[in-house]
Amino acid sequence: MEAKNPDHDSSREEKTLKSLDNMQRAHANPLLYDRIMKSIESAEAKIVSMPPFQRWSIAAGLALLILLNAYSLRQHGHPHKGNAYDPFAKEYFSYLENQF
Amino acid sequence: MNENEFIRSLKEGRREAFNQLWADLGNKVFNTALSMLQHTEDAEDITQEVFTEVFHSVKNFKGESKLSTWVYRITITKCLDFQRKKNRKKRFGFMQNLFGEESNEPLRDIPHFYHPGVQLENKERAAILWLAIDRLPERQRTAFILSKTEDLSYTEIAGVMDISLASVESLLVRAKQNLQGHLREYYKKPKNQAQVLKQINI
Structure with missing residues (x-):
């Protein structure tokens, strides 16, 4: 006759697995809905509360900044001509010429 | 009111439609979040995030699935993101422990x-x-x-x-x-x- 293994009681595992059967749904805190609505309303209020003049000023400021950047790049931002290593290369080759 | 009309009122931002959405799905969202996160305050935060997102993005809801399916999907996504972030923090805490700094995270074997x-x-x-x-x-x-x-x-x-x-x-x-x-x-x-x-x- 096979002795019962105390380490392995499958009925206990099965009972545990079935412990969620017929469970009820947890109910949210009734105040949670008010909290949600307040957060939505305050987020909306932040967007609405900015007066049109302020919104247009910010937009105009950003546009001006972009234009100034573009203008300064056009005026002073010449693409680099030649190789930055040229002076070093000259130096190096002259050194070689002296050597050989 | 059928589901299409209900979705239309939600898209129009009607408060009573949103009240109805909360009545229909509030506990379902909270219960799912609670089961996923096993923490009441975290589940409440996620429920808040879910309904805020639903409020703002219902305009983009195309109606390819049921509204409840869409809301459940948002809930699951938010819960999984939350847990991934938490696990990253835990791993960082573990690394800190390795280097001798203490972590206050309780061990979850009970x-x-x-x-x-x-x-x-x-x-x-x-x-x-x-x-x-x-x-x-x-x-x-x-x-x-x-x-x-x-x-x-x-x-x-x-x-x-x-x-x-x-x-x-x-x-x-x-x-x-x-x-x-x-x-x-x-x-x-x-x-x-x-x-x-x-x-x-x-």
């Missing part, structure tokens, strides 16, 4: 979560099961929770998780197998056996 909807006589056993559920891989855990705590059909779970029916079946079978394995391991430990016997007064 039952810590008591779902308020579980029948009283199953309370302690369920707490052990929640511990095992917490160790399941994400997809298995999601399918198991949607099936057990939300009582969704396989078709509904497939819709929420955007997978086939066969995949849902397979995930649930593997979840059950893994849970059995975790429980076997749990009950093998003498320390846990003593604790369980004490908890269920045997």
Whole structure:
């Protein structure tokens, strides 16, 4: 006759697995809905509360900044001509010429 | 009011439609988040995030699935993101521990979560099961929770998780197998056996 293994009681595992059967749904805190609505309303209020003049000023400021950047790049931002290593290369080759 | 009309009123931003949405889905979202996160305050925060997102993005809802399916999907996504962030923090805490800094994160090898909807006589056993559920891989855990705590059909779970029916079946079978394995391991430990016997007064 096979002795019962105390380490392995499958009925206990099965009972545990079935412990969620017929469970009820947890109910949210009734105040949670008010909290949600307040957060939505305050987020909306932040967007609405900015007066049109302020919104247009910010937009105009950003546009001006972009234009100034573009203008300064056009005026002073010449693409680099030649190789930055040229002076070093000259130096190096002259050194070689002296050597050989 | 049918679902299309209801969605239209939500898109128009009508407060009474949103009240109705909360009445229909508020507890479902909270219960799902609570089961996924096993923490009441975190579940409340996620519920708030879900409804805020629904409020702002219902305009983009195309109606390809049921509204509830879409809301469940947002809930699951937010819960998984939240947990990934938390796990990253835990891993960082572990690294800090390796280098000698202390972490305040409690070790989760004892039952810590008591779902308020579980029948009283199953309370302690369920707490052990929640511990095992917490160790399941994400997809298995999601399918198991949607099936057990939300009582969704396989078709509904497939819709929420955007997978086939066969995949849902397979995930649930593997979840059950893994849970059995975790429980076997749990009950093998003498320390846990003593604790369980004490908890269920045997």
